[in-house]
Amino acid sequence: MNNGFWRRFRRNKGAVAGLVLIAIVIVVAGCAPFVSSSDPWAMVQRPFMPPMGTSGFLFGTDTMGRDIGVGLAWGARISLLIGLVSTLAGLLLGVSIGAVAGYYGGWVDTGLMRFTELFQAIPSFALAIVLVAIFQPSVGSIVASIALVSWPPVARLVRGEFLTLRHRDFVHAAHLAGESNLRIIITQILPNAAAPIVVMGSLMVATAILLESSLSFMGLGDPNVMSWGYMIGAARTSLRQAWWISVFPGLAILLTVLALNLVGEGLSDGLNTRLDARSRA
Secondary structure, X not given: OOHHHHHHHHHOHHHHHHXXXXXXXXXXXXXXXXXXXXXXXXXXXXXXXXXXXXXXXXXXXXXXXXXXXXXXXXXXXXXXXXXXXXXXXXXXXXXXXXXXXXXXXXXXXXXHHHHHHHHHOOOHHHHHHHHHHXXXXXXXXXXXXXXXXXXXXXXXXXXXXXXXXXXXXXXHHHHHOOOOHHHHHHHHHXXXXXXXXXXXXXHHHHHHHHHHHHHHHOOOOOOOOOOHHHHHHHXXXXXXXXXXXXXXXXXXXXXXXXXXXXXXXXXXXXXXXHHHHHHHO
């Protein structure tokens, strides 16, 4: 990415703030094993200890006497892992289907788009619940389920880009040079369609984190890992008695998703070279 990209990105102050927030979340997630020797499942104090009630327990404890701060740090690892991996899987599937449909057109395009519409006709959250319930709750099944419900919008976006770009002169030149269809798709058209895909990918990470949190809240998360959704779900019965148990992981989800959306807007501005022309006008 050149200097022009960063210059346009920095103009969006919200995007810069979002990038800082994401950096903080990544650092906290990376340092989770070193912040405390406590296991996030370990009972380290009395239950329902309020925030800042005792030294070393800034966020208090939950219904089982577990340190909420440690749970937040480990939950960040799971949320980011599931968000990133499921987004990459969804992008790979959506880009592949959209690229083939847009490049070849005709009956190939028609068949793949009808297949895409079949997935879009089913509510994504309901489909994710069914898939996780069928394959048993685990990190792998959650990642696969989120990827399977998130690829259709990507496929439609990529298809539209390929339909526009496949008739450009540089594509015709590649055909005349004897390049294969696969090489033209990967090296000629896809790089020119990358900007909207990158922006959509950043927004998909935020959606994946929300979806994973919702599944964990409903008891469909991996029971062997600590996540923000699990922490909120475990606090449902004690909302009035101990508000902090659900508020802190809820704020973590809110700030992370907000930051990712702000970064997505910044990426859109940074990749939009027309903004420079407007600023010079």
